Amino acid sequence: KQGVLNVEKLAGPPAAAPKADAGKPAASGAAASTVAAASAASGAKVEAAAKEAPPLDLTIRHVAIDGGTINVDDRVPATPTAMSLTKLAATLDGFTLQGKTPAKYTLSTSLSRGGDVKAEGAFSLAAKQADTKLTVDALALPALQPYLGEATRARVLDGTLGASVNAKADWGKTPLDAQVADSTVSVKSLKLATPDTKAPAIVLPDASAKIAKVDVAARIAEIASVDATGLALDVKRLKDGKIDLAALGEPAQAAVPKRTVARKAAAAAPSWHYRIDALNVKESSANFTDLSTPRPVKLAIKPLDLSVQKISDDMTKPLPVQLKATLNRKGSVSVSGDVTAQPLKLGLKIDGNRLDAAAFEPYFGSALNATIASALLNAQGNLTFAQVKDTPRATYRGDVALVDVRMLDKATSDPFAGWRSLALSNLKVNYDEKGTDVDAARVTFSNFYGRVLLDAQGRLNLKDVVAKETGPAQSLTRDASKTEPVPLSPGVTPPAAAQAASAAA
Structure with a gap:
């Protein structure tokens, strides 16, 4: 519940500092001074020896893991979840603690509830740098439902996530220099439902986003394009005047309390700036039903094509918009x-x-x-x-x-x-x-x-x-x-x- 991994407990508690022997009588003042002087001299010698000793240099030429399995039981979310990482395979080549030559690694696994994850790249502990290419294929989104409760009340009925991410990090810099470039994220067969209905209110057969740049230190995100095809919306205005899909923006559960350090860091961090060059919605549809009127209003918009350019966090800039739609087939x-x-x-x-x-x-x-x-x-x-x-x-x-x-x-x-x-x-x-x-x-x-x-x-x-x-x-x-x-x-x-x-x- 506190977010602590059970493997962290394998190391055991830290050793307690040795206590003075209470059974021995206290030394005289002269003897105590002599012992203190000897201890200081000994400590100086040890410190000097430590400075002269070279740092530990561990080198691993090659290591491989194949056919592994990791069972994960996460009890932090309001709804505890369990999953298994199967077919786990990993390799590490040319690893060294002190060398500047980056070590190369690969990692791949399959999730028990659907999806494959692969990562490959290089890192250097001495240079404090790393890069990776992460590939996610057909990751089942319903398995992530327990983690979405803090952000939305939507129920994920179906859908898969795909991604190809190129990232690099330099933790020798302050703040952390982490960047993502030339990457894509896609969603297929997504179906979302409101909390009280079984039929999906949002259906998205295919969507993708091309990421040009994400700079964590500069707090900048640049998206080249977001494309959605076949989006279908079923929107209702209830008798009390509320829009049913508006409830999806509310969290389904209370957020997990963050640690004090994380809260202070989030409060001190500057706000993000983003830019989306193009948002394109094609071959889509929307059904709107207004139940607040004496007789229901029913609007069927199909097909629906929408294009919005130059989207950013600066709301004072004009957005070029193009819309083509057919209303009630007439x-x-x-x-x-x-x-x-x-x-x-x-x-x-x-x-x-x-x-x-x-x-x-x-x-x-x-x-x-x-x-x-x-x-x-x-x-x-x-x-x-x-x-x-x-x-x-x-x-x-x-x-x-x-x-x-x-x-x-x-x-x-x-x-x-x-x-x-x-x-x-x-x-x-x-x-x-x-x-x-x-x-x-x-x-x-x-x-x-x-x-x-x-x-x-x-x-x-x-x-x-x-x-x-x-x-x-x-x-x-x-x-x-x-x-x-x-x-x-x-x-x-x-x-x-x-x-x-x-x-x-």
Whole structure:
């Protein structure tokens, strides 16, 4: 539990210092002085001899271990774990304590729960330097679950880790000079689940990261690229408004207390600086379900391609972003531009074609007596947003069209209204602390239809489009007697008129 290895106890406790013989009488002052002088002279001779003696020089020409096994029982994590290192093989050639020529070594083993680890390189104790090439092949990630509890609540259902790491260290320098360069880390078939579900919420078939440089002394990490293919996310917004995947960022267990020296070193160390030249997400998908609305909102984004450049710990620098996605299999959107995190600032070019706007109806549909059965959005323009102190400012320049709109009576499901296209050309929208300003050079409204009902009191049904705060939905296509409305077109029955209007949409 304290992180002490059992093999450390093989050496036994340190020998106690010899005590003075209490049975002997105390020596006289003169005798004591004589003994002290003799002891000092003897100590000086021993120290001089130690200085003249050459340091121990142990040389090992060759040593090899083959077919070894190490059983590990780790009780430090909250969930104790056990594993075996099998097929252990190691070689050491040209080892010397004092020589400057580095000794060469190899080490390989297989883990009982899946995966192989190999290491080879050279080191010199006299020069206090070492280098290694570490290769990890198909290391089973579920076996590492007990060690992930301090960082995340995610449950690792499946996945393997691979790595090819080139590292070197010089412990003769202060602070320790340890560097990693020209390395790769990969993950395959990763499946993560939230604590309370069995189905995976995150699936990542293939991902890799190319490491350009990691300098521990300088606290710098430079990543050339991070590539993910086939990422699939299943995100839910719960009834209380919380995102279920946000729980994965919370630790599942309390952190193991660090030793005092480690805590002081961590507190005194400067913060890390990182840079990721390119983040690429390809052939991916995301399902979003919002359960906090009166009716669940379901969004399916597939395929999803995302590219982000020049990521770093400096949040004030703009990030070039490119996004391509298809929403609910009905339309596509392409977004490109720059995004700045602090302060928040956007400069994006948007090209949306037949996006499913009706999918967002549950967010505002409760305020209407009509149901939006269909609505597609086209948008081509430039969007800007900036957070100036505490005031958001936004602009849009371009074209917007709401097409193939079909609205139904919420009470009866009868066709109520719709149109083929409502297009605003050369639209200019400004939003700031003064309000919203909208200007359109041209508005085109085509193929509109609507069922206008004039009741016995002379009230139009259009006044009832906005629902009352309480009570059931009010019909927009039938009066209080629930009879069919009288058609304004001679010779056309109400059902036929509704069908014709619906077909025209």
